[in-house]
Amino acid sequence: MINRVTIPLHQRLSDELRARVASGRWQRGFRLPSEAELCAEFGTSRGPVRQALAALRSEGLITGGRGRPPEVSGAVPAQSFSTFMSFSEWAAGSGFTPGQHTYELARRPACAEVAAMLDVPADTPAVDLLRLRLLDGVPAMIERTSFPADVGRLLFDFDTDSGSVFAYLRDQGVPLARGHHVVDAVAADPFDSDALQVPEAAPLLRERRRSMAADGRVLEASDDRYRPDLVTFSIENSLEARAPLTRVHSTNDATEAT
Amino acid sequence: MINRVTIPLHQRLSDELRARVASGRWQRGFRLPSEAELCAEFGTSRGPVRQALAALRSEGLITGGRGRPPEVSGAVPAQSFSTFMSFSEWAAGSGFTPGQHTYELARRPACAEVAAMLDVPADTPAVDLLRLRLLDGVPAMIERTSFPADVGRLLFDFDTDSGSVFAYLRDQGVPLARGHHVVDAVAADPFDSDALQVPEAAPLLRERRRSMAADGRVLEASDDRYRPDLVTFSIENSLEARAPLTRVHSTNDATEAT
Known part of the structure; x- marks a missing residue:
């Protein structure tokens, strides 16, 4: 049993x-x-x-x-800000070759859900990036990221198949200073299933992230879904060191919308 | 999309x-x-x-x-050792009434998998505890925990429907000093599905934990599966503070066994 x-x-x-x-x-x-x-x-x-x-x-x-x-x-055990924020930097530091395939980079008015994540009024122009991330060529994560237009527009001058968006934006002076992450589990939708080569409704490890400037302005919001047989999250805690993450009760949790 | x-x-x-x-x-x-x-x-x-x-x-x-x-x-943001290790303490601190229903408390020889988790030879006597955990009466988590026999035997003098095993063992002098946690996602098996009142194969948020004494002896190993619509894990990181958890690549990840 x-x-x-x-x-x-x-x-x-x-x-x-x-x-x-x-x-x-x-x-x-x-x-x-x-x-x-x-x-x-x-x-x-x-x-x-x-x-x-x-x-x-x-x-x-x-x-x-x-x-x-x-x-x-x-x-x-801990990861630096950039290693934790950047899939590319984490993968390379762990001995893997990170990869990415861009499905779309689109400017469109923020729907209600994107607007809520970015903390802007609905219909404000925003930029959505949808990418598959790979480890040594194996599909490992689907990344759905939205940016306010002034940040996202920088990506139209960047080859999003070439590497780290985090590093590029940081190099462009985007003042990414902190992240708030919520980790849960979600069933693969048909798109996830096809891209990650897992059965439909297979369990995926999801990290939802809001990345902010020091003053709290949201510069990026993402819904990253990992194949749990390829990537997990690991935590150490002890009597001396406070636990590095917190359980959160989530009644009325985030509801899916398209 | x-x-x-x-x-x-x-x-x-x-x-x-x-x-x-x-x-x-x-x-x-x-x-x-x-x-x-x-x-x-x-x-x-x-x-x-x-x-x-x-x-x-x-x-x-x-x-x-x-x-x-x-x-x-x-x-x-962080949680103390006991708040992060104890579902009961976390729930109460978050304003909920924690609950538990024990399915079984069993002494049996450790199968290969339990032996590996507890770091003891196979067939060493061990104690398995299987409980449903509730928040304000709502099924929220299934807890599959194993203990070395000398720790687990203490539980036969404890009403495991009455509250926190962590607090009880600590009060009995079991020297729990640190935890190693791996977070991933897993499909609900028929037992999970029935107990947590979710469809079979629904995605669950899983925390696998090994709790150790200061000298590294494993005192408890657990596979805790949460309803992700009820409980998530939350993390903050920043340029100043290293990320409080680490992604881990998991090729040849833990394989399920019964």
């Missing part, structure tokens, strides 16, 4: 390495054993060890990579 | 209040306007204002409640 999960080897390895940091056995500045030494200690091949190290690196727990031996950088 | 979401009023209110804290407009120690003043400012009734304040309180952003006027406590 009780369903259980098998934890893949690289996740058990990264759990163990995280535990060594969290318990203080490996302190800040500690130089990690070599990949060969870790393979020998855990009796595994290099692949899972590399995946585990990449996970810790993407969390900011260890430094190094590309020749430099990794060292413990801090005790609370 | 682009699905959008309508943000319910209380969430927009709590977003706005969070933005005032994050932007520094409301600094630490700032005394919030009264409920009546907030109702007047936003042109709403008291219900959404109270829900928004309860959300901020459950995140640790504001103090007060029950007569004391709320004050801004800090700028990073």
Whole structure:
């Protein structure tokens, strides 16, 4: 009756390495054993060890990579603002090649729902971007993002198939300063199903995000749907460190509209 | 083609209040306007204002409640260790009455999957707890938890329909010190569907958790499945504060087993 999960080897390895940091056995500045030494200690091949190290690196727990031996950088796994906001930066930092395919970049009057997300009156011009995101060529996420017109217009001078919209907008001086994220689960609609190559109504991990300037102006709002067999979210908490996210009750939750 | 979401009023209110804290407009120690003043400012009734304040309180952003006027406590929404680990404590802190119905509390040899979660050899005696959790009487989450035998045996002296297992174990001296959580989405199986009153294969928000002592010993492992229309996870990040959780690539992700 009780369903259980098998934890893949690289996740058990990264759990163990995280535990060594969290318990203080490996302190800040500690130089990690070599990949060969870790393979020998855990009796595994290099692949899972590399995946585990990449996970810790993407969390900011260890430094190094590309020749430099990794060292413990801090005790609370976390991602920098840009790594958490940017799929491209996160993917690259985790050892994957990020990819994207643009379905449309459209200027249109904000419908009521987009207007609410962007905090502008309905029918204000807005820009909608719909993209498929890939990891090493595998469809991993569908991104439905809206921008106020003055921000979105910058994208008509950008090849949205070329890489990170976040990095481009930041380079253009768009003052992205903070994000508010709500994580839930949603059934794949026919479009999601086709794009992500999953059955219709398959469960997807959804992150809804509003990105703001320091003064609270909404600069971007997105509905990102991940294949949960490819991407999950991970959190550590402890007696010393407050939990890094909060459960939220959502009666009368966001209702779908087209 | 682009699905959008309508943000319910209380969430927009709590977003706005969070933005005032994050932007520094409301600094630490700032005394919030009264409920009546907030109702007047936003042109709403008291219900959404109270829900928004309860959300901020459950995140640790504001103090007060029950007569004391709320004050801004800090700028990073977060939950204490016990609030994040305990469904009961979180629910009560958010203004709901938590409830639970126990399907079974069973001692049995750990199958391979439970053994992997608990980090013990297969067939080691373990204790499995299967409970439905409720918010104000509404089924909200299915909890499948396993314990090493020496921890789980404590539960045979506890009425698991009476409240928080986390609080009970802590009071019994079980040294829960940190948690590792993985959040994804999963389709409701027939049991989930029946218990949570959702269609079979409906998307559920899943939190898999391993709770450990300071030395890394696993004291509890759980697979908690939430109705996403009732509970979501919320995260804030900013240029100043590192993201409080991390995306994790999960190829060869946990595979379901019975």
